[in-house]
Amino acid sequence: MAAAWGNVYKEKYLRKFVEEAAAIGEGKPILIDRFLEDATELDVDCISDGKHTVIGAIMEHVEPAGIHSGDSASVIPPMTLPRKSVQNECRRKMLAFFYDRVQPRTPKASNSGQGP
Secondary structure, X not given: OOOOOOOOOOHHHHHHHHHHHHHHHOOOOOOOOOOOOOOOOEEEEXXXXXXXXXXXXXXXXXXXXXXXXXXXXXXXXXXXXXXXXHHHHHHHHHHHHHHHHOOOOOOOOOOOOOOO
């Protein structure tokens, strides 16, 4: 849950924010991330079994990068980037990611010969 999140641009505000987050979070971890300025943020929804990867949607955030995905507005297809080149690059990267990391799972054979 991102109830206590925000963007800070100066160290003094970061220190204050971390102090407040630590008090609210009571021992819970604090995530600190850095976002690219003037970046375009895309979300890619896809599914893969290790052999086949299907991209359901490529969404472009309307707000600047760094706005929480659940709080942002997005458009499908991306509006500010060339459609074919964006889709092809997303497909290439997602396919490479899944082919390198996801192995198809096959059911294990039962040695007992009995049902479950």
